[in-house]
Amino acid sequence: MSDWTTVRIRKTTKEQAEQDKQDEESWDAYIDRCSKETDTDAKTQREFVDLEDLQIDESKLYRRIDDLETEIKHTIERETRR
Numbered sequence: 001m002s003d004w005t006t007v008r009i010r011k012t013t014k015e016q017a018e019q020d021k022q023d024e025e026s027w028d029a030y031i032d033r034c035s036k037e038t039d040t041d042a043k044t045q046r047e048f049v050d051l052e053d054l055q056i057d058e059s060k061l062y063r064r065i066d067d068l069e070t071e072i073k074h075t076i077e078r079e080t081r082r
Contacts, residue, residue, distance in 0.1 A: 021030040
């Protein structure tokens with residue numbers, strides 16, 4: 001007896017998968033093939049950076065935090081006036 005599951009996906013995604021799936025392959029084989037392609041792509045696109053090499057401009061960071069706090073304050077005021 002096999003274990004089965006149902007997956008909910010958008011209809012457009014299902015239609016695209018049906019077009020991309022080769023006639024002779026099972027859905028399991030199709031998913032395995034796609035997963036391997038994704039793993040390979042992810043491995044080739046990774047870039048490793050030593051955290052010590054990263055430099056953060058604190059003044060920009062604090063300005064951005066201030067901007068976000070101001071935006072949040074204005075949004076709360078605007079929404080509570082409704």
